[in-house]
Amino acid sequence: MKSNTLTIIKKEFARFFGDRQLLFTAVIMPGLIIYLVYSLMGSGIQKMVTEGANDVVTLRVENMPASMAPMIKAIDSSMVIVDQPFDDAEIKLLEDKELNLVLLRFPADFDQRIVQHQDSVPKPLPNVEIYYNSTNNAASRVYLMLNTMLNNYGRPFTVNVPQQEGQRFDQASDESIGAMIWSKILPMVIIMMLFSGVMAIAPSAIAGEKERGTIATLLVTPMRRNELALGKIISLSCIALLSGISSFIGIALSLPKMIQQPESMPEGIHTDVPGDIFGFHYGTSDYLVLLLVIFASVLIMASAVSLLSALAKDVKSAGTMVVPFMLVVMVAGLMPMFQNSVSENLAVYLIPFFNSIEVMTAVFAHNLKWMPVIITLAANVAYAGVAVWVLTRMFNSEKIMFSK
Amino acid sequence: MSEILRVEGLSKSFKLSRKQQKIERTNRKSIVAVDNLSFTANRGEIFGLLGPNGAGKTTTLRMLATLIAPDKGDAFIEDSSIVSQPEQVRAKIGFLTSELKLEDFFTPNYLFDFFSHLYGIEPEVIAQRKAKLFERFGIDKFAEVKVANLSTGMKQKTSLVISLVHDPDFIIFDEPTNGLDVLTARTVTDYLQELREQGKTIILSTHIFSLVEKLCDRVGVIIDGRMIACGTLEEVCSGMTLEDRFFEMYKEVKGGEE
Numbered sequence: 001m002k003s004n005t006l007t008i009i010k011k012e013f014a015r016f017f018g019d020r021q022l023l024f025t026a027v028i029m030p031g032l033i034i035y036l037v038y039s040l041m042g043s044g045i046q047k048m049v050t051e052g053a054n055d056v057v058t059l060r061v062e063n064m065p066a067s068m069a070p071m072i073k074a075i076d077s078s079m080v081i082v083d084q085p086f087d088d089a090e091i092k093l094l095e096d097k098e099l100n101l102v103l104l105r106f107p108a109d110f111d112q113r114i115v116q117h118q119d120s121v122p123k124p125l126p127n128v129e130i131y132y133n134s135t136n137n138a139a140s141r142v143y144l145m146l147n148t149m150l151n152n153y154g155r156p157f158t159v160n161v162p163q164q165e166g167q168r169f170d171q172a173s174d175e176s177i178g179a180m181i182w183s184k185i186l187p188m189v190i191i192m193m194l195f196s197g198v199m200a201i202a203p204s205a206i207a208g209e210k211e212r213g214t215i216a217t218l219l220v221t222p223m224r225r226n227e228l229a230l231g232k233i234i235s236l237s238c239i240a241l242l243s244g245i246s247s248f249i250g251i252a253l254s255l256p257k258m259i260q261q262p263e264s265m266p267e268g269i270h271t272d273v274p275g276d277i278f279g280f281h282y283g284t285s286d287y288l289v290l291l292l293v294i295f296a297s298v299l300i301m302a303s304a305v306s307l308l309s310a311l312a313k314d315v316k317s318a319g320t321m322v323v324p325f326m327l328v329v330m331v332a333g334l335m336p337m338f339q340n341s342v343s344e345n346l347a348v349y350l351i352p353f354f355n356s357i358e359v360m361t362a363v364f365a366h367n368l369k370w371m372p373v374i375i376t377l378a379a380n381v382a383y384a385g386v387a388v389w390v391l392t393r394m395f396n397s398e399k400i401m402f403s404k
Numbered sequence: 405m406s407e408i409l410r411v412e413g414l415s416k417s418f419k420l421s422r423k424q425q426k427i428e429r430t431n432r433k434s435i436v437a438v439d440n441l442s443f444t445a446n447r448g449e450i451f452g453l454l455g456p457n458g459a460g461k462t463t464t465l466r467m468l469a470t471l472i473a474p475d476k477g478d479a480f481i482e483d484s485s486i487v488s489q490p491e492q493v494r495a496k497i498g499f500l501t502s503e504l505k506l507e508d509f510f511t512p513n514y515l516f517d518f519f520s521h522l523y524g525i526e527p528e529v530i531a532q533r534k535a536k537l538f539e540r541f542g543i544d545k546f547a548e549v550k551v552a553n554l555s556t557g558m559k560q561k562t563s564l565v566i567s568l569v570h571d572p573d574f575i576i577f578d579e580p581t582n583g584l585d586v587l588t589a590r591t592v593t594d595y596l597q598e599l600r601e602q603g604k605t606i607i608l609s610t611h612i613f614s615l616v617e618k619l620c621d622r623v624g625v626i627i628d629g630r631m632i633a634c635g636t637l638e639e640v641c642s643g644m645t646l647e648d649r650f651f652e653m654y655k656e657v658k659g660g661e662e
Contacts, residue, residue, distance in 0.1 A: 007521045015509055213505035217566075220469050220504065221522040222495035398472040 004223040008231025009238075012205065016239050026200040026243045030193065034250030042254065055100050055138035059146075060084050063106040067114075068153075072104075075145045094133045102142045103131040176366070183364035187357045188333030189251055190244070194298050195329055197243025202236050202305035203318035211314040215401060229306075229391035233384065236302040241295060286363050289373055293363075296380035297356040301329070303387030304352075310394045313403070329353055336361040342372070349375040352383050408574055408605045409445035409468075413477035414438055416463050416629075437463040439629040440477070445607055445622070447573075450600050452620035453609040454650065460629035461609035462501070465578045468607070469499040481574055495523065500567040501578035508552035512543050512562045515551070516569060523570035530569075537565045541591065557588035564592065575599065577608040581615060593619060613647045625650060627657045 016022060056078050062085040064072070073081060086103050094101060106128055107113065113126040130146055132139040170177075209215040218228060282290075305322055312318035332353045342362045349355040355376040362368050394400045416438040425431065438460040445451040453461045466472045468479055470490035478485050484492040506515055513534070520530040538544040541561040546554055551562065560583075568575070580596065581589040596606055596619055610616060616623050617637065623646075624634040632653050633640045641649045 003524075004522055007518065011518055014514070015507070019509060209507075212507070213503055214507045216471060217504040217506065218522075219471060220494055220497075220499045221519065222491050222524075223522045224491060402472070 004227040005231040005234070008223075008228055009235040012232070012235035012239070016201065016235075022201075026197065026239070027246045030196065030200075030243055031246035031248075031250035034193075034247055035254045038251065038254030051137045054078075056080060057100045057102060057138045057142045058082060059102045059104060059142060060086055060090075061104045061106070062086055063108045063110065065106050065110040067111050068106070071149055071153075072146070075149055076142065079142065091131050094131055094139075097133050097135045099133070100136060100138045101132075102139050102146070103129075104146065105129040105131075179364055179366045183361045184337050186251075186364055187336050187360040188330075190248060190294065190360060191297065191329060191333040191353070191357060193247030193251070194240060194244035194294065195301055195326060197240035197247065198236065198298065198301040198305050199319075199322060199326070200243055201239050202302055203309045203312070203322065204315050205232060205236055206306055206309040207312040207315045207318035210310075210312075210401065219395065219401065224392075225395040226388060226392040228395055229388045233299070233303050233306055233388060233391070236306060237295070237298045240302055241298045244294065244298060282363070282366075286366075286368065289368060290360065290363050292377055293356050293359045293373070296377050297353070299384045300352050300356075300380050300387075303384045303391075306391055307387055307394070310391055310400060332357055341365070342367060346371060346375055350379050352380065355379060406447050407444050408447045409451075409479065409481055409607065411441060411443050411464075411468075411477070411479040414441040414464065414467055414474045414479060415476040416460075416467060416472070416474050436629050438467070438474075441626070441629070441631050442477075443624050443631055443634050445605055447605055448600060448603045449621040450596060450606045450608065450619050452616040452623040453607065453626055454611065454613070454616050454623055454646075455609075455626035456611055456654070459626045461611075461626055462578050463629075464626070465499075465501070465576050465607070465609055468493075469497060469576055470494055471499075495570070496572055496574055498567040498570070498572040498575040499578075500564055500576070500580065502582055503578075504563065504567075506551045506559065506563055506566065509550060511548050511550055512538070512554075512565070513547040515562070515566055519566050520569045525570060533569065533571065537568065540595070541565055556583070557585055560584055560588055561591065564595070573604055575604055575606045577606060579610055580608050581610075581612070613645075613650065617646055625653055627654060630657075632657060 016026075057076070058080045059072070060082045061072065064083045086105070091103060093099060094103070107126045110126050110128075113123060116123040117125055128150055130143055132143045134140050134143075206215070209218070219225075304325060305318075308321045308325065309318040312321050335354065335357060342358045342365070343349075348358060349372045355372075359368075359373055359376045362372065415436070417434045417436050419434050420428065420430070420432060425433075428435075441460070441464060443451075453464060455461050463472070467474050468481070468486060470486050470493050473487065478487045480486075481493050481496055484496060486493050510518070516534045516538075517530060520533075525533075535544075538547055541564070543558065543562055543565060546558055551559060554562065577596070580592055584592065593615070596608070599606060600621075608615075608619070620637065622634070622636050623640055625632045625640065637646065640646070644652070
């Protein structure tokens with residue numbers, strides 16, 4: 001690397017690492033904030049799910065049909081069942097969300113009407129009323145179970161009810177379920193984190209120098225403009241990468257807390273989702289490709305934001321100019337959520353940002369192919385080269401550098 | 405004395421934005437800042453560009469420093485063209501103007517090393533030159549203080565020193581004493597004379613007559629972007645004081661308009 005480029009990189013690093021406030025804001029804070037926010041959200045969600053799971057619910061049943069009594073008693077052994085009529089005043093009592101009470105009303109002739117419904121001239125089905133307060137977790141749980149049971153009542157078959165311990169019907173492996181989830185979520189999260197890292201430093205690195213008048217001091221030295229452009233883009237990419245890594249660590253540490261299953265699911269709620277799908281199941285080559293693609297993405301982002309920053313008169317207008325560009329990156333990041341697999345068309349990997357997202361999606365979905373990776377890396381490096389060339393021209397343009 | 409600078413027909417116009425047209429109360433789409441300017445400067449002399457505000461002095465110096473490109477004409481500093489060899493020109497000149505700022509975050513010590521590296525100076529020469537210049541301007545006591553925390557005078561001295569890290573033979577100063585307190589201004593003018601004694605060539609712009617009379621060996625009077633007179637003080641003044649001669653020329657050019 002040319003020595004002047006290295007000198008510029010060292011200066012940008014000295015500026016960044018010497019400024020504790022900037023270092024904290026751009027590198028430590030993103031990871032820390034993400035970890036704290038996601039962890040708190042995770043705790044909140046888990047609390048919401050498990051709250052009331054062990055509360056004892058009283059179920060008052062009006063006109064309990066003889067045919068239903070055994071099934072209702074079977075849905076929750078801890079539930080207290082009272083066979084007693086209720087009126088509107090008692091329904092009103094359910095507004096108190098602390099009350100673990102569910103009211104179930106059958107028509108007096110429930111069994112008879114079920115039989116009549118099966119006659120050659122069917123009569124209307126009986127209506128069953130379940131009164132509960134949906135903000136009471138325990139009552140909601142009982143409502144859910146009653147509803148499921150009643151909806152299945154009278155069917156000549158059942159679907160996917162485990163007949164033995166550990167029986168699973170979804171044959172996807174834990175690894176592939178996890179891969180599918182990660183491939184939908186993580187590319188966007190990573191891209192956004194990297195972009196926020198670039199945003200934290202790139203606008204001030206060029207527009208800030210223009211605003212403060214320090215860029216002119218650099219431009220009167222014999223350093224070539226392309227050395228300055230290259231030095232700026234490489235240093236910004238490295239610093240933004242640190243910021244992105246910080247965010248990534250924050251996510252990696254907090255995400256399992258956010259989406260983990262409760263240790264014990266309430267009785268009666270069955271799930272076919274295994275417990276360890278949220279663990280990473282990726283190899284060294286996956287991580288290596290991920291790292292290379294992340295760096296290539298940062299390079300493109302730093303290049304694009306640097307160009308906009310060089311066009312802007314000051315840091316404030318640079319920030320404004322970057323917003324539409326950020327929206328485009330966000331939309332590209334959302335694409336994996338709306339597609340089932342990564343593109344087979346190699347030309348797609350020439351599209352900046354989207355190519356990185358596609359490759360990341362492929363890595364997380366265990367669908368990695370080398371040609372898209374090579375095209376993505378080569379395209380991004382080539383685009384960064386073009387950006388260095390354009391930035392060099394901009395540094396040479398008195399209209400851009402010195403316009404007030 | 406041998407010629408170090410040759411300016412040949414330099415011209416520069418600036419487009420006026422609508423906002424600028426409103427401010428200037430004009431319908432003109434562009435303004436001529438420098439109009440076919442030619443002059444020379446010799447080795448070891450201080451050459452002054454004298455003119456009122458807006459005469460084109462700063463634009464001329466910025467073109468010589470290769471910060472902006474001329475529309476027409478060229479200038480040669482030690483035979484390097486400002487148009488076709490800007491990097492060579494920048495390696496040969498020192499340029500100081502109030503529009504060039506130092507990053508507040510860094511110390512004079514760091515900035516001296518940083519700019520020295522950009523000029524490709526050897527480390528041992530950097531240390532030697534830094535010690536000498538810092539002592540000369542009293543920066544040594546503040547070498548590790550961030551520029552943001554320096555006094556205005558000390559910032560100016562640091563800027564001056566940074567512009568000289570590569571010990572250039574040709575130095576361009578735009579309004580060298582503007583905004584300086586009397587003590588710093590005196591330090592700067594004394595140092596300009598020292599530089600001349602060392603054989604350096606200095607080209608400076610100013611609108612202060614006394615500064616030209618005190619420092620300059622030759623002077624060029626610029627009004628409306630054109631060189632109205634150029635020569636030694638005696639040649640330009642024709643027996644009058646510089647101030648009287650300047651206003652006489654100004655009236656001739658402007659036709660009595662103030």
